[in-house]
Amino acid sequence: MKYILIIGCFIYSTSVFAQYTAIPDPNFENYLEQNGMGDGVPNNGQVLTANINTVTELLVNSLNISDLTGIEDFV
Template identity: 70%
Template sequence: MKNLFLLILFFPAITYAQYTAVPDPNFENFLEANGMGDGVPGNGQVLTANIENVIDLVLPFNGNITDITGIEDFISLENLDASFNNIATVDLSANLLLENVVCCIQ
């Protein structure tokens, strides 16, 4: 019985990472390049754990980002600057802590 207890105690827990879909390749490349990705450029997703604690997000000027789908999982986001990208619409309803948004069109 003691051996069974030790086996259970030291058996590694199986966990599954949660991912956030990021369909815009330019947005995903930016996230990957800034440590918010999943380490696999071009796969259309990032690790949710890498973005859920981001408070400030400043997208590159003229980054040719047209879609910031995935922004809904930035649940700690307070400041978003998406200036000079080609983003036509965005749903920020899940970003409850968001205080400042800057979006300028070219």
């Protein structure tokens, strides 16, 4: 029983503490979602930090992005 409780606590803690990065610009978030860097929920203003913290290059010219808030969480 103790083993099941420990496993349950571990699963709960890893799912509760998912880190998100705010991406207020809808065009920027749309680009990230379409390129596999989002959280799977379009137009919610955030992406999973784990999906972007290894990205070293973005090609976002001509996408009408006016706010790059959140880019600080990229490598």
